[in-house]
Structures are given as C-alpha cells and as structure tokens.
Amino acid sequence: MKKSIFLALSAIVFIHITSCDKLVPGAPEPGDTIAEPTDGLTPAQMAQFIAGDELFAKVFTPAEGLGPIFIQNSCEGCHVGDGKGHPFNTETRFGKLTPTGFDFMLDKGGPQLQFRSLQNYIAETLPPGYTHTSDRIAPIVIGMGHLAGVSDADILALADPNDLDGDGISGRVNYVEAKDYFNPQPFHIQDPTQSGFYIGRFGKKAKEITLLDQIVFALKQDMGLTSDFDTEDLYNWQIANGAVDNVPDPEVGSDVVNKLLFYMRTLKTPTRRNENDADVLAGEQVFDQIGCVKCHVSTMKTGYSEIEALNNKTFHPYTDLLLHDMGSLLDDGVPEGDATGSEWRTPPLWGLGLAEDSQGGTGYYLHDGRATSLEQAIGFHATGEASNIANNYYALTQAEKDNLIAFLKSL
Numbered sequence: 001m002k003k004s005i006f007l008a009l010s011a012i013v014f015i016h017i018t019s020c021d022k023l024v025p026g027a028p029e030p031g032d033t034i035a036e037p038t039d040g041l042t043p044a045q046m047a048q049f050i051a052g053d054e055l056f057a058k059v060f061t062p063a064e065g066l067g068p069i070f071i072q073n074s075c076e077g078c079h080v081g082d083g084k085g086h087p088f089n090t091e092t093r094f095g096k097l098t099p100t101g102f103d104f105m106l107d108k109g110g111p112q113l114q115f116r117s118l119q120n121y122i123a124e125t126l127p128p129g130y131t132h133t134s135d136r137i138a139p140i141v142i143g144m145g146h147l148a149g150v151s152d153a154d155i156l157a158l159a160d161p162n163d164l165d166g167d168g169i170s171g172r173v174n175y176v177e178a179k180d181y182f183n184p185q186p187f188h189i190q191d192p193t194q195s196g197f198y199i200g201r202f203g204k205k206a207k208e209i210t211l212l213d214q215i216v217f218a219l220k221q222d223m224g225l226t227s228d229f230d231t232e233d234l235y236n237w238q239i240a241n242g243a244v245d246n247v248p249d250p251e252v253g254s255d256v257v258n259k260l261l262f263y264m265r266t267l268k269t270p271t272r273r274n275e276n277d278a279d280v281l282a283g284e285q286v287f288d289q290i291g292c293v294k295c296h297v298s299t300m301k302t303g304y305s306e307i308e309a310l311n312n313k314t315f316h317p318y319t320d321l322l323l324h325d326m327g328s329l330l331d332d333g334v335p336e337g338d339a340t341g342s343e344w345r346t347p348p349l350w351g352l353g354l355a356e357d358s359q360g361g362t363g364y365y366l367h368d369g370r371a372t373s374l375e376q377a378i379g380f381h382a383t384g385e386a387s388n389i390a391n392n393y394y395a396l397t398q399a400e401k402d403n404l405i406a407f408l409k410s411l
C-alpha cells in the first residue's frame with residue numbers, strides 16, 4: 001500500500017516537472033488550463049514565476065528539514081497540478097472545547113495533526129482530551145494574486161452581518177490577529193474594536209490575512225519546515241522534544257518563501273471551457289436567478305499592484321470572500337478567529353470543472369471532500385444561510401438543474 005502511494009506521488013511530481021517545458025509563453029494546449037502564468041508578465045517576472053513553480057513542486061528532503069512529522073513533502077503533493085487535492089492528504093485541525101472557549105491544545109501538538117513521519121520518528125496521533133476535529137482537503141490555488149488584490153473595503157461592502165436586506169444571507173468578515181511580521185497595505189482595514197486584528201481571506205475559514213501567512217503556515221504545519229517567519233519546529237506530544245530534527249532553523253530562507261509567494265500571486269485565473277454553449281449560458285442565468293450568486297459573487301476587482309498583470313483587473317472568482325453560517329450540516333465545532341464551527345468562507349468556484357482531473361478521476365467537494373458530485377455539494381447548502389437558495393434549487397426542473405451543473409463545470 002505505502003509503496004504504491006509513494007509511486008503515485010512521485011508520478012505526480014514527475015508529470016509536473018516535465019510540464020514546466022510548457023511554461024514558455026504561448027497558446028495553452030487544449031485542456032491545459034491551470035498551472036499557467038497570468039497574462040502580461042514581463043520576462044523577469046516570468047523567470048520568477050518559473051522559479052516559484054519549481055519550488056511548489058519540489059520534494060523537500062529530511063536533510064533540508066522536512067518533518068520529522070509532516071503531512072506531505074511538497075506543496076504540489078496536496079495541491080496536485082495547482083488544483084484541488086485528494087482526501088488522501090486531508091489536513092486535520094483539532095482542539096478541545098472548554099467552558100471558557102475553544103483550546104487548540106498547542107502544548108499537545110495543536111492546531112494540526114501531522115500523521116506522517118520520517119523513518120525512525122513516530123507520527124503524531126490525536127492527543128487525549130481533544131473534543132473536535134476539522135478535516136480539510138487542499139483547495140485549488142490559481143488566481144490567488146487576484147484574490148489577494150481585492151481591497152478590504154470591497155469585501156466589507158458585500159458583508160451584511162445583521163441581514164439588513166432581509167434575504168436570509170448575512171456574510172461577515174473574520175477579523176484575525178496579525179502576525180508580528182505583518183506589513184499592512186493601504187487597503188487593509190483594521191478591526192475597529194481590536195487593534196492588531198485585520199480581515200482574513202485565505203483558508204477555508206478565512207483565518208489567514210495574507211498569502212504570506214498561508215505559505216508560512218503550510219511550510220510548517222503541512223511539511224514540518226521552519227522559515228524566517230516561524231523558526232520553531234513542530235512538537236510531537238508523544239515524544240516531546242524528541243520530535244525536533246537536527247537541521248538548523250530556519251530550514252528555508254525568505255528567498256524560498258518569496259519565490260513561492262510570487263508564484264502563488266501570478267498563477268493565472270482559469271480559462272473557461274464551453275462558456276458560450278446554450279446550456280451553459282442558461283445555467284448561468286439559473287445560478288443568478290435562484291441566488292447562488294449572492295455568496296458566489298461573480299465579479300471582483302483588484303486595486304493597485306506593482307505587478308502590472310495584477311493592477312486594477314476585473315475577474316470572476318465566484319466568491320465574496322466572506323464567512324457564511326452554513327448551519328448544522330456543515331458544522332464541525334472548530335472555530336477559527338471569529339468564525340464558528342458552522343461558518344465557512346465562500347470558496348471560489350473557478351476551476352470547478354477541472355476538479356476531477358487533479359483529484360484522480362472523482363471530484364471531492366466541500367471543505368472536507370464529503371460530496372462526490374456537484375449535486376451533493378449543493379444538497380449540503382440545505383441548513384443555515386443558504387437554505388432558501390437550496391430550496392430554490394430543489395424547485396428547479398431537471399433541465400434547469402442540468403444547465404446549472406453544465407455552467408458550474410464550465411468554470
């Protein structure tokens with residue numbers, strides 16, 4: 001079992017490395033619609049993009065600091081082909097509900113479980129006393145620079161925390177504490193009630209303010225790699241400090257982090273397929289009319305960017321970047337920042353039709369991949385803020401439902 005998994009993983013990496021040859025600017029091949037650079041990069045930016053692409057696919061070794069406990073040995077191992085990942089690499093966050101709030105059990109290896117380890121080390125298991133777990137599969141990572149470029153004011157303008165317009169939908173922002181290295185841009189807005197707290201937008205509950213935060217977290221919590229931004233290795237409660245490796249910290253320098261950041265910023269938003277088919281166009285109308293678009297907002301824009309390709313661009317992510325209370329069906333009891341167990345950030349729907357390609361033939365949808373079809377994913381909207389919209393979906397004719405799915409697959 002283990003051997004075949006390893007072969008499968010190296011096959012993925014191998015395919016990726018050979019596909020680098022295609023990064024020379026030119027018309028994308030049919031079907032080759034993700035893992036491409038954003039249009040309009042300068043030659044120097046293209047070189048940075050390629051360096052970042054290589055690091056995203058790079059398999060880190062024990063000598064470079066991998067682990068000793070980890071979940072995967074490369075970014076791409078989870079975000080296959082920059083797309084959605086397989087449940088085989090599920091991240092598990094855990095903690096304990098106490099009378100005074102939720103405790104991420106940092107002294108017991110929280111907030112995340114590293115269930116793989118190097119040879120001669122013990123993998124982490126859930127510690128005694130935990131009460132809740134939150135499983136997450138890797139999301140698609142294209143278009144991140146576009147999402148990062150939306151101003152906080154634009155996100156706040158979509159929020160309706162007290163549902164003043166009475167449509168049952170009350171998206172709100174997640175104010176999270178900024179890291180000490182945070183360098184706020186003019187468009188970042190601080191929580192009016194708590195200094196040092198800013199609007200999160202990355203991760204399934206929007207707990208990360210910036211792409212840099214997300215990458216630093218991934219290096220450490222997914223791969224066991226320390227960086228200039230977080231120099232402390234993971235801790236395994238079962239063997240205490242025996243879990244620390246002998247590779248000097250930081251294990252990766254800020255040059256590596258910055259190249260990954262540039263790559264994440266400049267991965268192209270996905271090219272749509274069949275967007276002018278009659279059923280796709282009809283499905284788009286259904287999507288708008290029954291109210292999916294209230295949360296999966298179709299059009300956003302970036303503000304100023306020093307990268308011309310990201311500067312004042314309009315794009316179509318199908319997310320409002322807000323938290324929504326999805327009710328009991330999707331409640332896992334694990335809060336993050338202001339987000340409760342049942343609140344999730346609206347995921348972008350771009351690239352949805354490509355999910356099966358990167359997930360091994362079957363699509364896995366929702367935060368933990370529990371839905372294996374788009375119809376099932378919509379079914380899980382039946383409790384909480386989206387319940388009226390889910391009812392609208394159930395009232396559609398079969399032809400209208402089919403068109404809606406055709407539209408989703410064209411994204």
Ligand SMILES: [Ca+2]
Binds near residue numbers: 247
């Ligand atoms: Ca390490």
Ligand SMILES: [Ca+2]
Binds near residue numbers: 108234
């Ligand atoms: Ca851990």
Ligand SMILES: [Ca+2]
Binds near residue numbers: 163164166170
């Ligand atoms: Ca509302």
